[in-house]
Amino acid sequence: MGQVSKQVKQLDRVVIRFAGDSGDGMQLTGDRFTQESAVFGNDLVTLPNFPAEIRAPQGTLPGVSSFQVHFADHDILTAGDAPDVLVAMNPAALKANLGDLPAGATIIVDTHDFTKRNLDKAGYASNPLDALGDANDPLGAFAVHTVDLTGMTVEAVKEHGLSRKDASRAKNMFALGLLSWMYGRPTESTIEFLSRRFAKVPDIRDANITAFRTGWNFGETTETFVVQYEIKPATMPAGTYRNITGNLALSYGLVAGGVRSGLPVLLGSYPITPASDILHELSKHKAFGVTTLQAEDEIAGIGMAIGASFGGALGVTTTSGPGVALKSEAIGLAVMTELPLVVVDVQRGGPSTGLPTKTEQADLLQAMFGRNGEAPVPIVAPQSPGDCFSAAVEAVRIAVTYRTPVMLLSDGYLANGSEPWRIPDVDDLPLIDPAFATEPNHVVEPEKIADDGSVTPAVQDFWPYLRDEETLARPWAVPGTPGLEHRIGGLEKGEGHGNISYDPANHDLMVRTRQAKIDRIADSLPPLEVDDPSGPPGEGRAKVLVIGWGSTYGPIGAGCRRVRKAGYAVAQVHLRHLNPFPKDLGDILRRYDKVLVPEMNLGQLSLLLRGRYLVDAIGYNHVRGLPLKAAELAEAIGNLVGEAEGITVDLSGNLSGGSTPVTSIDQEV
Amino acid sequence: MTTTDLPTPDLRTGTESVPRFVPGEGDQPQTGKDFSSDQEVRWCPGCGDYAVLKAVQSFLPDLGLRRENIVFISGIGCSSRFPYYLDTYGMHSIHGRAPSIATGLATAREDLSVWVVTGDGDALSIGGNHLIHALRRNVNMTILLFNNRIYGLTKGQYSPTSEAGKVTKSTPMGSVDHPFNPVSLALGAEATFVARTIDSDRKHLTAVLSAAAAHRGTSLVEIYQNCPIFNDGAFDAIKDRDTKQDAIIPLVHGEQIRFGATLEDGRGSRGLVRDLETGGVKIVAVTDVDDAALLVHDAHQADPSTAFAISRLTEMGYLNQTPIGIFRQVARPTYDDQSRAQITSAQHVALGEGTDQTSRLTGLINGGDTWTVV
Numbered sequence A: 001m002g003q004v005s006k007q008v009k010q011l012d013r014v015v016i017r018f019a020g021d022s023g024d025g026m027q028l029t030g031d032r033f034t035q036e037s038a039v040f041g042n043d044l045v046t047l048p049n050f051p052a053e054i055r056a057p058q059g060t061l062p063g064v065s066s067f068q069v070h071f072a073d074h075d076i077l078t079a080g081d082a083p084d085v086l087v088a089m090n091p092a093a094l095k096a097n098l099g100d101l102p103a104g105a106t107i108i109v110d111t112h113d114f115t116k117r118n119l120d121k122a123g124y125a126s127n128p129l130d131a132l133g134d135a136n137d138p139l140g141a142f143a144v145h146t147v148d149l150t151g152m153t154v155e156a157v158k159e160h161g162l163s164r165k166d167a168s169r170a171k172n173m174f175a176l177g178l179l180s181w182m183y184g185r186p187t188e189s190t191i192e193f194l195s196r197r198f199a200k201v202p203d204i205r206d207a208n209i210t211a212f213r214t215g216w217n218f219g220e221t222t223e224t225f226v227v228q229y230e231i232k233p234a235t236m237p238a239g240t241y242r243n244i245t246g247n248l249a250l251s252y253g254l255v256a257g258g259v260r261s262g263l264p265v266l267l268g269s270y271p272i273t274p275a276s277d278i279l280h281e282l283s284k285h286k287a288f289g290v291t292t293l294q295a296e297d298e299i300a301g302i303g304m305a306i307g308a309s310f311g312g313a314l315g316v317t318t319t320s321g322p323g324v325a326l327k328s329e330a331i332g333l334a335v336m337t338e339l340p341l342v343v344v345d346v347q348r349g350g351p352s353t354g355l356p357t358k359t360e361q362a363d364l365l366q367a368m369f370g371r372n373g374e375a376p377v378p379i380v381a382p383q384s385p386g387d388c389f390s391a392a393v394e395a396v397r398i399a400v401t402y403r404t405p406v407m408l409l410s411d412g413y414l415a416n417g418s419e420p421w422r423i424p425d426v427d428d429l430p431l432i433d434p435a436f437a438t439e440p441n442h443v444v445e446p447e448k449i450a451d452d453g454s455v456t457p458a459v460q461d462f463w464p465y466l467r468d469e470e471t472l473a474r475p476w477a478v479p480g481t482p483g484l485e486h487r488i489g490g491l492e493k494g495e496g497h498g499n500i501s502y503d504p505a506n507h508d509l510m511v512r513t514r515q516a517k518i519d520r521i522a523d524s525l526p527p528l529e530v531d532d533p534s535g536p537p538g539e540g541r542a543k544v545l546v547i548g549w550g551s552t553y554g555p556i557g558a559g560c561r562r563v564r565k566a567g568y569a570v571a572q573v574h575l576r577h578l579n580p581f582p583k584d585l586g587d588i589l590r591r592y593d594k595v596l597v598p599e600m601n602l603g604q605l606s607l608l609l610r611g612r613y614l615v616d617a618i619g620y621n622h623v624r625g626l627p628l629k630a631a632e633l634a635e636a637i638g639n640l641v642g643e644a645e646g647i648t649v650d651l652s653g654n655l656s657g658g659s660t661p662v663t664s665i666d667q668e669v
Numbered sequence B: 001m002t003t004t005d006l007p008t009p010d011l012r013t014g015t016e017s018v019p020r021f022v023p024g025e026g027d028q029p030q031t032g033k034d035f036s037s038d039q040e041v042r043w044c045p046g047c048g049d050y051a052v053l054k055a056v057q058s059f060l061p062d063l064g065l066r067r068e069n070i071v072f073i074s075g076i077g078c079s080s081r082f083p084y085y086l087d088t089y090g091m092h093s094i095h096g097r098a099p100s101i102a103t104g105l106a107t108a109r110e111d112l113s114v115w116v117v118t119g120d121g122d123a124l125s126i127g128g129n130h131l132i133h134a135l136r137r138n139v140n141m142t143i144l145l146f147n148n149r150i151y152g153l154t155k156g157q158y159s160p161t162s163e164a165g166k167v168t169k170s171t172p173m174g175s176v177d178h179p180f181n182p183v184s185l186a187l188g189a190e191a192t193f194v195a196r197t198i199d200s201d202r203k204h205l206t207a208v209l210s211a212a213a214a215h216r217g218t219s220l221v222e223i224y225q226n227c228p229i230f231n232d233g234a235f236d237a238i239k240d241r242d243t244k245q246d247a248i249i250p251l252v253h254g255e256q257i258r259f260g261a262t263l264e265d266g267r268g269s270r271g272l273v274r275d276l277e278t279g280g281v282k283i284v285a286v287t288d289v290d291d292a293a294l295l296v297h298d299a300h301q302a303d304p305s306t307a308f309a310i311s312r313l314t315e316m317g318y319l320n321q322t323p324i325g326i327f328r329q330v331a332r333p334t335y336d337d338q339s340r341a342q343i344t345s346a347q348h349v350a351l352g353e354g355t356d357q358t359s360r361l362t363g364l365i366n367g368g369d370t371w372t373v374v
Ligand SMILES: Cc1ncc(C[n+]2csc(CCOP(=O)(O)OP(=O)(O)O)c2C)c(N)n1
Pocket: B076, B077, B078, B079, B080, B095, B118, B119, B120, B121, B122, B123, B146, B148, B150, B151, B152, B153, B154, B159
């Protein structure tokens, strides 16, 4: 083939979605493209999206699996609202994703599977590719490239002598090669990866590498693709980075919590999507003294963790919403016995079994109130995949310092999504002191000095509920410590001595004390960061505050940036601590005319803010199982700014001007 | 599908890894009193739980363990108040979940002697799942199942061990639930130590408890316990002077199973033989069969079939034939030993690499494809 002259276009950001059948290896393809982009130095955010079924019927709409990656030459916050480029490996993948594409988007289709049978399965009455260019072309709004990816792959890997079926499996690597060429991605890491991954099956390894290389060369030589794009590396703060998913970061955070507290970690867990990866990951880290017990159910999982904590280990249990429901009674036991415990809830769509593989933030009130009695539990929520690491360390700090169960609320998007993560220095992580009790702490009878000068030493014993004045934490005395033998349990106990007590006044006191202890955690929290670049800190001119928690950080940040880019002022606060709230939250809320609370639920944080601060929190709520879309959110913020300032807001005008060339759709700024 | 050979830790006794009490200067030998807490015992007068508490308090010193290394974990029920009355470490937890809490504790701490106290409702209704899984895992702990065949604490509803037809507050026309036999259940779950004893037989109770504590793995001890308030007389057949010698079938490892009125040789007039028709065992007059046909109890038999057959002699309604003693006592690696062995070997490898936790953590989080921005 002769060399075709290629044009190189500069872009500042691109969103690509790889979509195919669950068996087509789209997650792997997306993951590799991500790694290549990360190594290249772009900022990026990813959004995997896969069916709950392991193998839904082949070629059908429910069987479609996709992976979206957003990469840019500047710092970005979301996986992108809509793809600029869709790679569709079969008719179902095309059909399922078409609705998400904005006009002008590029589509690369593997034509191979556009057979009558597969078109039927996807619900196409006729082949949409047949009408390309016609007046009634259903794909007329897009730039469509039809390529027989599978056919070319099979042809290219012939020399490796695989069956036709095995050969065609390498088509995802062909597609990856082609896209890697289009966007000038470095290829070494993928070739290394394939060599490692398939080391034991040389013919499959070679076929994949060949398919990958052929895909690249195809882009370089074919006339179908005349433009190559360049997205420069982003400028990021100095440091060592890696791409990391939320579940991996959270697992590492728990290991780190163990190391920094000097406590052995014991995880009791029952598998559930999207939390299982944490169980899998922690099971690999026995060398750190991490014990993992796969329990018979969620209740046993937390029971084991509580038992371990009673024994002086760091008890952890990981689950998703349905599992938290089962653990509620045991969480109450940990509240009552005041033992350190970390409960990880990787939220998914609910109620009931709900949407196991989709994301949602609808467990906040369950975390907050889902127990009998007054049973306050601190809540910590990470805001991005990489942030899951430090959020986990923070959960351990609170659990150990305050002798309490802590809820760590991640979600399905954070769990599986990824971003470049600046790897922290271990020495910079907080040191967590378990401060075990070793001595009696209560005087039964004071020392007596008789008239003749002889001394009768004091008689002392151990009171398991005698509290630290500052934190109100009780002493943690572990079995094996002589002289501190004591009993704890779920029955109400007398303040101080901890024996069973049914006294009304004591119960009232204990209920208030348990609450006060959790409230005291706020003393240890840093002031909130208010992001309002319209003025110096504390003097911004924004009248609207957007406040969120958890994984909506990205879309909220991106939405605010759009509004600001259009010349308007808006402030953003993101909460990591949902219980207790930081002490300055009330003052901050009162500074703004309007408070918008975007959430992937029907207004759970809104309810808490309204109840606590009597603020007229305005909800922005979507429960679609997907992250919020920055563009839609920007509109909502814009409207509110308009109302607050009595002006008409138009986000389409780019008042600040002079930005880099925009791709096809609104720039995420 | 992949399996791997697990390291088999040495089989040791149940308390071997627990620090022992060595009376030294000033340290008096421990007595039952040392194990009694200052809390007032609050069971109903005549409750069988008192007898068990007394027996346990006076037997614990014989274990020779440091008191601070003994932990009692209980669920919810009258019997589950037990830990409050012992001056050891203890937790009165939530209904049915004590085995899981004890599993976490025993796995985290090899140096503790872990005991579970539970009732028939606690262990077999709400906690049935945890019980069978603890038994199959064989975690090193001893479970005392107080079976009064009724829900005591909630004032007298029928329990999973109550006989069919039982009239209680919740079953005015009689219970239509078919009861569990806890010993059969435990054997079915492949428990490595299964025994039954009676609250009123202090000597037997103590002997069984000593054997249970010495066993490495999960020991299940069913204790028939009378609840004079809500189920009085449930054990009359095995307590009544006139009937008990025909009702109680004592199991002693290595000895012929004999009971009933004593013969000249000082042993019982009745015994067990295999029932070829059912595959089970049946009761015979010893004079009717060849001495060699009489069953000799073998608690160490790896195959639990005979133990199971013996457990089936008990008809839940009447208890007119009730084997007591140790049904099964076999060695199998414990879950917690094996789990710890995996940790130890992983740590050993890591130690060989000669780095501390902090540098290994640094290595861990810096793994994968990294890049540096300057
Ligand atoms: C979750 C929960 N459900 C129900 C109860 C009420 N409850 C307490 S003890 C008990 C039954 C106890 O029976 P058993 O285990 O046989 O103990 P006993 O009182 O007979 O010793 C019940 C139903 C509870 N405490 N917790």
